Amino acid sequence: xxxxxxxxxxxxxxxxxxxxxxxxxxxxxxxxxxxxxxxxxxxxxxxxxxxxxxxxxxxxxxxxxxxxxxxxxxxxxxxxxxxxxxxxxxxxxxxxxxxxxxxxxxxxxxxxxxxxxxxxxxxxxxxxxxxxxxxxxxxxxxxxxxxxxxxxxxxxxxxxxxx
Numbered sequence: 001x002x003x004x005x006x007x008x009x010x011x012x013x014x015x016x017x018x019x020x021x022x023x024x025x026x027x028x029x030x031x032x033x034x035x036x037x038x039x040x041x042x043x044x045x046x047x048x049x050x051x052x053x054x055x056x057x058x059x060x061x062x063x064x065x066x067x068x069x070x071x072x073x074x075x076x077x078x079x080x081x082x083x084x085x086x087x088x089x090x091x092x093x094x095x096x097x098x099x100x101x102x103x104x105x106x107x108x109x110x111x112x113x114x115x116x117x118x119x120x121x122x123x124x125x126x127x128x129x130x131x132x133x134x135x136x137x138x139x140x141x142x143x144x145x146x147x148x149x150x151x152x153x154x155x156x157x158x159x160x161x162x163x
Contacts, residue, residue, distance in 0.1 A: 001036065001037060001038070001039065001118065001119075001120045001121070002037065002038045002039075002120060002121050002122075002123050002150075002155050002159075003038070003039055003040060003041065003071075003111065003114055003115050003118070003120045003121070003122055003123065004038060004039070004040040004044070004123045005040075005044065005108075005111055005122065005123060005124035005125070005126070005138065006040075006044045006047045006048055006107065007124060007125045007126070008123050008124065008125065008152050009040075009044075009048060009058060009062065010048070010058065011125050011152070012025060012026075012152065013056075013057070013058040019057055019061065022163065024163045025163065026061060026065070028156075028161050028163070029066065030065050030066065032159060032161070033066065033068075033069040037159060038069070038123075038155075039069045039070070039071050039120075040066070040069060040070050040071070040111075041070055041071050041072075041073050041107070041110060041111055041114050042070050042071065042072050042073055043073055043107035043110045043111070044070065044107050044111060045062060045066075045067070045070040046107070047106070047107050048062050049062070049063075071114065073110045073113070073114055075117065077117040078110070078113050078114050078117045079113075080117075081112075081113040081116045081117050081145075082109055082110060082113035084113075084145075085109045085112055085113055085116075085141060085145065086103075086104060086109055088141075088144060088145075089103050089104075089109070089136055089141070094133055095132075095133055095134075095135075095136055096133055096134055098134065099132075099133065099134050099135050099136050100136070102135070102136075103136040108136070108138055108141075109141070111138070112138060112141050112142060112145065112147060115142075115147050115149075116145055116146075116147050121147075121148040121149065121150055121155070122138065122142060122147055122148070122149040122150075123149070123150055123151065123152060123155045124138045124139070124149060124151065125151055125152065126138045126139055127139065128140060128143065130143075
């Protein structure tokens, strides 16, 4: 099972898999979710919904087609791992205070905690950079906590999706 970061949806929408160019990508996401192969979390849905004041095509598609596949993050196992991840970040001398504040506000730690709690592979377009100081990157945290992660293209290949 794969759990998707907001940048999977946003990157596809704004670029390589726009609705007009690649509707089969969006249909494949729904099919994969129907088959219990992918999901995301409630806090990613919130990031997508609140990314703009005016609803855009991605927000509408998400509400109409993917809303049932945003899992809740209020389970005890997720909450406990989330606390561990935040403690790890706050105790690290590598990251700036601004990076720690941003990490505490956004959905990334929740996504990572959910992936760890459920044993899922996290899908993100962030790239591993262990020297990053101004931003706490998802792959860096995944490495620290032993969580598998891939990008969209790797996920599609592993799931043998064809367009």
